Amino acid sequence: MDIQEIKDKRIAVLLSGGVDSSVVVYEFARLGLHPDCFYIKIGPEEKEEWDCNSEEDLEMATAVAHRYGCKLQVIDCHKEYWDQVTSYTMEKVKAGFTPNPDVMCNRLIKFGAFDAKMGHDYDLIATGHYAQTEWIDGRKWLTTSPDPVKDQTDFLAQIYDWQLKKAIFPIGHYAKNEVREIAEQEHLINARRKDSQGICFLGNIDYNEYVRRYLGEQVGDIIELETGKKIGEHRGLWFHTIGQRKGLGLGGGPWFVVKKDVAQNILYVSHGYDPATTYKKDFPLHDFHFLTEGIKELPTKVTFKIRHTPEYHTATVEQLSDGKCLIHSTESIHGVAPGQFCVIYDEQHHRCFGSGEITL
Numbered sequence: 001m002d003i004q005e006i007k008d009k010r011i012a013v014l015l016s017g018g019v020d021s022s023v024v025v026y027e028f029a030r031l032g033l034h035p036d037c038f039y040i041k042i043g044p045e046e047k048e049e050w051d052c053n054s055e056e057d058l059e060m061a062t063a064v065a066h067r068y069g070c071k072l073q074v075i076d077c078h079k080e081y082w083d084q085v086t087s088y089t090m091e092k093v094k095a096g097f098t099p100n101p102d103v104m105c106n107r108l109i110k111f112g113a114f115d116a117k118m119g120h121d122y123d124l125i126a127t128g129h130y131a132q133t134e135w136i137d138g139r140k141w142l143t144t145s146p147d148p149v150k151d152q153t154d155f156l157a158q159i160y161d162w163q164l165k166k167a168i169f170p171i172g173h174y175a176k177n178e179v180r181e182i183a184e185q186e187h188l189i190n191a192r193r194k195d196s197q198g199i200c201f202l203g204n205i206d207y208n209e210y211v212r213r214y215l216g217e218q219v220g221d222i223i224e225l226e227t228g229k230k231i232g233e234h235r236g237l238w239f240h241t242i243g244q245r246k247g248l249g250l251g252g253g254p255w256f257v258v259k260k261d262v263a264q265n266i267l268y269v270s271h272g273y274d275p276a277t278t279y280k281k282d283f284p285l286h287d288f289h290f291l292t293e294g295i296k297e298l299p300t301k302v303t304f305k306i307r308h309t310p311e312y313h314t315a316t317v318e319q320l321s322d323g324k325c326l327i328h329s330t331e332s333i334h335g336v337a338p339g340q341f342c343v344i345y346d347e348q349h350h351r352c353f354g355s356g357e358i359t360l
Helices: 019-029 054-067 078-094 101-117 161-166 176-185 206-216
Strands: 011-014 037-042 071-077 124-126 132-136 139-143 218-222 230-234 256-261 266-270 281-289 301-303 313-319 325-334 341-345 351-358
Touching: 019 054, 037 054, 037 101, 054 071, 078 101, 078 206, 078 351, 101 124, 101 161, 139 161, 176 266, 281 341
Parallel strands: 011 037, 011 124, 037 071, 218 266
Antiparallel strands: 132 139, 139 351, 218 230, 256 266, 281 325, 281 351, 301 313, 301 341, 313 325, 341 351
């Protein structure tokens, strides 16, 4: 954390109740700072229907804020989450795409709705993301964390340039095990608490449950691409993604999802091990979103990822005239699906340029 960047600044910390954001508060406290802490309340619409960790989260957040002499305020962003993030997710899913609710949650809620409600009174908003920021030639960049497994720059690659300017990630230079060690040394209440899985804010809710709750089920045919033969039924195209291999409930596998026909409600699958149809080398992105103010062009040689994995792929970028660009990957990529975000980095996968939505 750059002391110069935080000197005399009004800082808000987003506390989730997890170990990462708790260590953020510790990082400030050891510098003698006691920033205001905020717990963003989302939670499902019907409490009794879904198991939700939010009460326990709030207890943990309260204990940590109290321990370091920080004020904690609960900010209710329930309506904004369901209006904005859920509607984005369901629209995409219904159209047969593969959206990423966590990416939109950062843009619309953590650095969006929160800023509109409280964050605008602060110079910096600190979160427990595994990411870093750097000033290079007078511009603020999002840069990767040294822990490739935990790096979360891909989840931040759709925030606006003004949001990046206010963002600070005090634990981004640590690996996850180091954060746990600090929490243990400090005897933090949540030092051994398991990381939350699934969609941010929704606790234990399974993604398919979340989708089923809004879109229900719509039974249709599963057809083998090569033969045109019906080999089963699906309960809704929205429960499946291109490249998916598990959870199809078909015998004689492995089977891969290779195509969705939304108009006919047909799921196409292909047999054999990793059929060539599930791989792509070249794919277009539309409406590329740049993170750093004043940067309007991608370098020719880049690295990228299309899902949350530690691996980066190398590619060249071909800029097209209409704001679109073509990614030419040096290797074939498995499970490229429309609606996914392709996150672009420099050749050293250090600086993150932003992301664009894959269109096929």
